[in-house]
Amino acid sequence: MKNIFILLGMILSIAVFATSCGDSKKLKSTETKKENETIMDNKNVKEVYFAGGCFWGTEHFFQQIRGVVGTEVGYANGNKKNPTYEEVISHTTGFAETVKVKYDPEQVDLALLIDLYFKTIDPTSLNKQGNDRGDQYRTGIYSTDKETEAIVKQEVAKLAKNYSKPILVETIPLKNFYSAEDYHQDYLDKNPGGYCHIEPGLFEMAKNANPPKKVTKYQKQDKNVLKQKLTSEQYKVTQENATEMPFKNEYWDETREGIYVDITTGEPLFISTDKFESGCGWPSFSKPISQKLIDEKVDNTVGMTRTEVRSKTGDAHLGHVFDDGPKDKGGLRYCINSASLKFIPKAEMKDKGYGDYISLLDKK
Structure with a gap:
């Protein structure tokens, strides 16, 4: 069946090339891809070879996976040099249609690539995938180094436990690999309606199989790091629940527009539009930017019951919350130590990464 698609595809490609510049754009895309591969070669890029039936679909499948930085279709583990497609399908050269997959191990794990590959094949089928x-x-999964080969064998053995029939996937070293003809490269990109033995929904699955790891912008710091980073008073307040002197702290009478962030993590906590003069001698706020940013805990120290306020990410002691705040602002007073905060003036917010919060200053 695939041979019919090859013939039709070649005829169509010639016709399109003769009448439009569309293919030139595809060629540029391919050139860019090759350039990207060259760049990635300078990093810790590894390679592994997957034979999974028709290489058109197998290549397109791996191209969807985040962390795969280059692919090339070709013929692997045969018995002659530089075979043509016609020689390969004559069943006299011993080659398997194979995809060379270059991947960045810092972005995607080889074990995941193998697991995803198994979803595109019947690993118990001999010389048959789809209609081919x-x-x-x-x-087969072919490797070029002992470390990769060991991982391949290990992962295939694990997956084999899910099948009642013997697994027929070859897990051997790569003997040789020859690039296939140009019209086979990126075939499904150039021919979206072309033949493919892989169920279309699996391509979407591959796109979502290795999402980028969420990077936490604000992280709790080690106490040893904080001892070096903070002043003595800042450390005692945030880490040992101390309280600074009223009226003798940095922000009790600060009136400029801006944002107040956790001194230990930099995470935004309070905005100046929620700050008010309470007469207590410490910065007072009617509310935090979001309740999700703080933890409130019962505090039975100093002979009274109070509600302690801590930053959720940094777990830093901030102060206490009382119910004697302005009624028109909700009735609460978040009494916060200046030593727990860092003030970022409105004029500096964008440059220091707090530009998304500037709009809060306009909501008075």
Whole structure:
């Protein structure tokens, strides 16, 4: 079946090339891809070879996975040099249609690539995948180093436990690999309606199989780090629940527009539009930017019951909250130590990464 698509695809490609500049754009795209591969070669890029039936679909599948930085279709582990497609399908050269996959191990794990690959094949089928038949469609994972080979064998052995029939996926070293003809490269990109033995929904699955790891912008700091970073008073207040002197702290009478962030993490906590003069001698706020940013705990120290306020991410002691605040602002007073905060004036907020919060200053 695939041979029919190859013939039709070649005829269509010639016609389109003769009448439009569309293919030139695709060529530029391919050139850019090759340039990117060259760049990635300078990093810790590894390679592994997957034979999974028709290489058109297998290549397109791996191209969807985040962390795969280059692919190339070709013929692997045969018995002659530089075979043509016609020689491969003659069943006399022993080659398997194979995809060379270059990946960044810092972005995607080889074990995940193998697991995803198994979802595109019947690993118990001999020389047959989808509608294609022949030894060139056998399944295999070929490696070029001992470390990769060991991982491949280990992961395939694990996956084999999910099947009642023997697994027929070859897990052997790469003997040789020859690039396939140009019209085979990125075939499904150039021919979206082309033949493919892989169920279309699996391509979408591959796109979402390795999402980027969420990077936490604000992180709790080690106490040893904080001892070096903070002043003595800031450390005692945030880490040992001390209280600074009223009227003798940095922000009790600060009236400029801006944002107040956790001194230990930099995470935004309070905005100046919620600050008010309470007469207590410490910065007072009617509310935090979000309740999700703080923790409130019962505090039975100093012979009274109070509600302690701590930053959720940094777990830093901030102060206490009382119910004697302005009624028109909700009735609460978050009495916060200046030593727990860092004030960022409105004029500096954007440059220091707090630009998204400037709009809060306009909501008076």
